Amino acid sequence: MKRPIVFLILMCSIIFSNSSIAFGSGNDKIPILMYHHLKKSLNNNVVISPDNFENQIKTLKEAGYNSISIQQLFDYLNENKLLPQNPVLITFDDGYLSNYELAYPILKKYNMHAEIFVIVSQILENNEIKSNTNEIPKMTWEQLREMRDTFTIQSHTWNSHNKLVLGNGKLSGAVYGPSYIKGTLETKKMYEERVISDFIRSKEVIKAKLGYEPIAISYPFGIVSNEAIKLAEAAGFKLGFVINNKSIVKDDNPFTLSRITVNGNDTGIELLEKIKNS
Structure with a gap:
């Protein structure tokens, strides 16, 4: 009878040790990084640059x-599902070709997932002609x-990536x-x-x-x-992203989740320090 008991104790220790390294405290910070375009040198x-x-x-x-x-992230914020230790959400805005040509092979090499918020009206099929060359x-x-295998696609609006004059005469985002x-x-x-x-x-x-419905908008x-937040929620989005250059915590408003702008001049060590101080 000793062997089954020893085996049970061993399995329990493995389960609890694995759960102890999972990420799930409400005070834990999650950095969300924001990239745009890659260009050599x-x-x-x-x-x-792709090197940086x-x-x-x-x-x-x-x-x-x-x-x-x-x-x-949504499952963690809304259903208390655990995240892996030291989570980071990597995002890109707009949908530049460089994400495919330069970022994709690098992310794939290091087995890192990322999200792209695309301006949907600007993404075309191969045989379609772009109106603005x-x-x-x-x-x-x-x-x-x-x-x-590496990216999930989210919304950066259909065609509202521009600024308009508000009733008070100030220029602001179109939404x-x-x-x-x-x-x-x-x-x-x-x-x-x-x-x-x-x-x-x-x-x-x-x-x-793409066969799936995006759940987030930047x-x-x-x-x-x-008003725009209410419209995003009414449209069926579950998360919305802004740029406040700080990490998020579980109690943050899910429709104003902050992202950290990554500077192309940051070294890897400087990026780690930026995350640490966010």
Whole structure:
């Protein structure tokens, strides 16, 4: 009888030791990193070279960080599901072709997951013609489908990644509030219909193209209002992201989750320090 008892004790010790390294305290901080575009030999606040990007990802991996998905984050925030130790959420905005050509092989090399918030109207099929050839090239739906093993795609609106003049004369993000459209100030109803139709359309197209429905939106320029949050929730989103350059905790508003802007000039060690101080 001793062997079964010893085996049971051993199994229990393994289970409890594994659960002790899981991440789940309400006070634990989760860094959410925000990238945009990669370009060789260029590093600034929104662009990073592939060499520097690899150095950052390699450093995160060697420091014991485990990349998570937005679905995992949602499950942690809403269903108390545990996350791996030292979780980090890696995100990209806009949907640049460089994410496919340069970031994808690096993330795959280090087995790190990431999310891309795409401006849905700017993602086309291979045989479609882009209307604006002066902008930085974006990925195609075929490329997004190819990257399923590493990326999940979320919404950066259908076509509201621009700024408009509000009723008070100030320039703000297009989803913020009633704005001047072709010289005429929208009514509250017109604003709500414009924004919610944009949000819903972005979700529907991603689902039609990729086979799953996005659960999160990053607001253009990180600008959001209480009205826009209500519209995002009404459209069916479960999480929303802004840019406050701090890590999140479990009690944060799920529709104003902060991200940390990663500077292309940051070394891997400097990025770790930035995360530590966030």
